[in-house]
Amino acid sequence: MALNAEDRPRRDIIERLICDLHVDLAPFQTVEGSPDDGFASERARLAPMVDDGLVHINGDNIKVTEEGRAFVRSVCAVFDAYLQTSKGRHSSAV
Numbered sequence: 001m002a003l004n005a006e007d008r009p010r011r012d013i014i015e016r017l018i019c020d021l022h023v024d025l026a027p028f029q030t031v032e033g034s035p036d037d038g039f040a041s042e043r044a045r046l047a048p049m050v051d052d053g054l055v056h057i058n059g060d061n062i063k064v065t066e067e068g069r070a071f072v073r074s075v076c077a078v079f080d081a082y083l084q085t086s087k088g089r090h091s092s093a094v
Helices: 007-020 026-030 040-051 069-077 081-085
Strands: 022-024 055-058 061-064
Touching (some): 007 022, 007 026, 007 069, 040 055, 061 069
Antiparallel strands (some): 022 061
């Protein structure tokens, strides 16, 4: 599958979250293809997870909590542009 400029930073963010349960968004905000809003819409979609104690956001740092480990796919899904637009095309977390 060919990746476009927007796919690359999103792939790297998702990889960091899955592997490290943490990502610093700052380096990705200047990468070609990253949204100009600093991932504001993604941060907004993470807000309910923050309220539930699954994720902590401190500036540009996003950390999945111990309670949130079981929901890491849902956290990552926030950064997957294709899940937002193509219903049924990809698997999704329950």
